[in-house]
Amino acid sequence: MARRTAESAAGEARRARLAAREALSREAGSTYLDSLILSTDSVVRRWPDRWGSPIRVAIMEGGAPTWSPRMAEYVRTSLDRWEGLAVGVQFTVVADTxxxxxxxxxxxxxxxxxxxxxxxxxxxxxxxxxxxxSLAIKTNTGLVLPDDALLAVAVHETxxxxxxxxxxxxxxxxxxxxRTGxxxxxxxxxxxxxxxLAPGPVRDVPDESR
Ligand SMILES: [Zn+2]
Structure with a gap:
């Protein structure tokens, strides 16, 4: 009984991975998730479903002499842009790191x-x-990054x-x-x-076929 349950769970997981691979191939031309199929570990990595509970984000102040509060706004704008897609990721900014x-x-x-x-x-x-x-305010050669670059990098890192x-x-x-935010x-x-896609491996792992 327990064995049957374990086998059907393994079968279900295999079917889920097959469905994920099919979805990734189908969407390959219009997305850049192909690295998930091609890379060696092939794992879908994402935040788990949080049932309406937003991801808590703390934006630290300071950290560099030329830091300015407007830089925190770029992070807020970045969060808004991804959250605005309504794919299931929501954020709330918290003060407690x-x-x-x-x-x-x-x-x-x-x-x-x-x-x-x-x-x-x-x-x-x-x-x-x-x-x-981690976001830099200057390039490694000491040039101050212009505001549009700070925003673009913040959106990218988010x-x-x-x-x-x-x-x-x-x-x-x-x-x-x-180059763009x-x-x-x-x-x-x-x-x-x-x-x-469900988080987890996309490829079948030999252990589970036993
Ligand atoms: Zn990157």
Missing amino acids: SRADILVRWIDHFEFDRAGQTDLTWDQSGRVRRALI GHAIGLPHSADSNDVMFPAT TLSDRDRRTAAVLYR
Whole structure:
């Protein structure tokens, strides 16, 4: 009895992974989630369904001498843009950093050619648990980033914080050297497909076929 249940659960999980692979192939042309099928670990990583409970975001103040409160507004705008897609991701900005799911901090500059970085923590089932977004105010060569670049990087890093990978198309916010803070149709569709898929592996793992 217990064995049958375990087998049917494994079968169900296999069918879910097949459905995910089919959805990813079907949407391959209009999204940039193909890396999920191609990469070695092939795991759908995203925030789990939170049943109306928003992701708590703490935006730290300061962190660099030239930090200004308007920079926090770029992060709020970024959150609004992704939340506005209504794919199931909602945010609330909190002051208490210890209770935040996503922590946003500012630094003066990175030591290498980069303006932002997002470190995600996820569990074995691909469910994102935490994110740390670091945003620079200057380039590594000491140039102050213009406001449109600060916004573009904030939107890009927030995209990573919800689980999005890079896009190879420079019109997309998720292009590595982000040029725009305006979500493209592909950005929108990619986020929508990501949040339609269940978190977890996309490929069958040998252990479960026993
Ligand atoms: Zn990136």
